[in-house]
Amino acid sequence: MLYNFNDIKNLKDQLEFVDTAVIPFVSADLDEQALTHANDIELVQLVTIQLEKQFKGRIFITPAMTTVLSDTEVLKQYQKQLYDYGFKNVVILTHLNLDDEFNSIRLNQIPLQDMSSDIKFDLVNDEVKKVMKSIISIWNS
Amino acid sequence: MSQKVTRRQFLNYSLMGVGSFMAAGMILPMGRMALDPLFQDDSEGSMITTSVTVDEITEEPMQVDFTFEQEDAWYTSEVTDFAWVYRDGNEIIAFSPVCKHLGCTVTWAADDNNPERFFCPCHNGLYEKNGENVPGTPPTGPLDQFEVGESDGFLTIGQVFPNELV
Numbered sequence: 501m502l503y504n505f506n507d508i509k510n511l512k513d514q515l516e517f518v519d520t521a522v523i524p525f526v527s528a529d530l531d532e533q534a535l536t537h538a539n540d541i542e543l544v545q546l547v548t549i550q551l552e553k554q555f556k557g558r559i560f561i562t563p564a565m566t567t568v569l570s571d572t573e574v575l576k577q578y579q580k581q582l583y584d585y586g587f588k589n590v591v592i593l594t595h596l597n598l599d600d601e602f603n604s605i606r607l608n609q610i611p612l613q614d615m616s617s618d619i620k621f622d623l624v625n626d627e628v629k630k631v632m633k634s635i636i637s638i639w640n641s
Numbered sequence: 642m643s644q645k646v647t648r649r650q651f652l653n654y655s656l657m658g659v660g661s662f663m664a665a666g667m668i669l670p671m672g673r674m675a676l677d678p679l680f681q682d683d684s685e686g687s688m689i690t691t692s693v694t695v696d697e698i699t700e701e702p703m704q705v706d707f708t709f710e711q712e713d714a715w716y717t718s719e720v721t722d723f724a725w726v727y728r729d730g731n732e733i734i735a736f737s738p739v740c741k742h743l744g745c746t747v748t749w750a751a752d753d754n755n756p757e758r759f760f761c762p763c764h765n766g767l768y769e770k771n772g773e774n775v776p777g778t779p780p781t782g783p784l785d786q787f788e789v790g791e792s793d794g795f796l797t798i799g800q801v802f803p804n805e806l807v
């Protein structure tokens with residue numbers, strides 16, 4: 501499910517099945533790391549699209565949350581809001597190194613700009629599989 | 642409700658191909674499919690030629706990717722989907738991998754306890770090989786089918802329609 505009108509309309513009734521919220525969390529600092537951040541944001545988008553397709557019926561993907569200076573205040577509040585709403589799991593999909601108070605899945609940094617589409621496709625798919633495994637193991641724990 | 646996937650199922654599941662891939666054209670055009678000279682799709686309703694030959698298809702369901710352009714009000718994107726395809730006598734059967742419960746992607750033989758069935762990892766949905774949903778699991782109807790055809794020996798995929806085998 502996604503954060504859009506139609507999916508949210510029925511979300512409350514489906515919490516029994518859609519029990520896991522996923523928050524993509526990215527940095528948008530315009531500093532010396534900006535090029536890296538740009539790449540990371542692209543990867544997060546690609547992984548998210550694919551994840552939605554695989555696990556549509558059990559995860560709710562929020563709009564990507566953007567931060568600067570690695571501030572996690574808003575993320576903390578949002579996480580709480582999602583738990584209060586009724587989600588059993590709230591998972592953060594990110595390149596940042598977050599504290600243990602967050603259930604985060606850390607993505608690899610892949611220099612997408614240097615790659616041919618073929619290799620890109622394979623690497624992104626590998627990353628998606630990794631994330632799927634992590635989510636399934638969260639479901640199992 | 643049990644949503645446990647055993648460790649073995651989990652490993653098994655993780656081996657499946659992550660087949661379908663969608664990306665807005667502006668983000669990442671997928672070269673592999675787009676460059677395939679056999680790939681032709683003109684308008685909605687036309688058959689899409691895949692890169693799999695009809696001879697390759699066996700009785701064991703396999704994943705066949707196909708790519709098409711999807712246009713919505715604002716932009717066009719290239720979408721890669723896939724079908725589960727197998728041979729039944731002279732017939733070729735193709736199923737949509739979209740679970741009829743809440744839309745996750747199903748996989749053939751991903752659950753060790755059900756080696757001859759389609760499995761949905763989200764809430765342990767099961768389907769028989771002919772697409773029939775297994776009673777007692779969440780899905781309420783059988784898997785949809787795709788129209789199939791052949792073009793110069795290659796499998797073609799068309800529109801989705803409700804399961805006619807069950």
Ligand code: FES
Pocket residue numbers: 557558740741742743744745761762763764765766779780
């Ligand atoms: S989405 Fe497939 S069993 Fe629920």
